[in-house]
Amino acid sequence: xxxxxxxxxxxxxxxxxxxxxxxxxxxxxxxxxxxxxxxxxxxxxxxxxxxxxxxxxxxxxxxxxxxxxxxxxxxxxxxxxxxxxxxxxxxxxxxxxxxxxxxxxxxxxxxxxxxxxxxxxxxxxxxxxxxxxxxxxxxxxxxxxxxxxxxxxxxxxxxxxxxxxxxxxxxxxxxxxxxxxxxxxxxxxxxxxxxxxxxxxxxxxxxxxxxxxxx
Numbered sequence: 605x606x607x608x609x610x611x612x613x614x615x616x617x618x619x620x621x622x623x624x625x626x627x628x629x630x631x632x633x634x635x636x637x638x639x640x641x642x643x644x645x646x647x648x649x650x651x652x653x654x655x656x657x658x659x660x661x662x663x664x665x666x667x668x669x670x671x672x673x674x675x676x677x678x679x680x681x682x683x684x685x686x687x688x689x690x691x692x693x694x695x696x697x698x699x700x701x702x703x704x705x706x707x708x709x710x711x712x713x714x715x716x717x718x719x720x721x722x723x724x725x726x727x728x729x730x731x732x733x734x735x736x737x738x739x740x741x742x743x744x745x746x747x748x749x750x751x752x753x754x755x756x757x758x759x760x761x762x763x764x765x766x767x768x769x770x771x772x773x774x775x776x777x778x779x780x781x782x783x784x785x786x787x788x789x790x791x792x793x794x795x796x797x798x799x800x801x802x803x804x805x806x807x808x809x810x811x812x813x814x815x816x817x818x819x
Contacts, residue, residue: 618649627784634791742786
């Protein structure tokens, strides 16, 4: 079975990276991580990759224009034979030019049920709004922030006693389940981008789920 070669871009600890590493370790998983790249040399996710025997690269954004940074990033991705990019805590906004060059081949995970609560301080936004459910979304990246066709979502309850920290912990656990599922759907060709929507065909598992806060 040909496995889709992917890169994971990170800036920090890489907990979602670890979920993807664990999923891709299965021999029948339809994707394999060929590169983990970071814009921060101190990102702990680089150590996670090294422990898993995955090639790493550091592409520092400091002292460079956005275009120069992305040109260097593009070069290392193409040299590694990458066909799909997964953003996992990558704290850089990509330009429209980069997104266009990798059109429909960049995935991101965001800790809300998009299109609600874009940007930063997501869990504070959810609690302030009084919503009963929040969650996470894996989507195909577009030049606009936190926008693009939705592949999969997971909902988690917002409890009356929640703080941003407790809600973030519950959402993160859902992220670790959702991102591998969304990648699997894409890698197996079961999720296909059609314009600004994703069509699911023969998915082996639901592309959304509700987590049990008591589980």
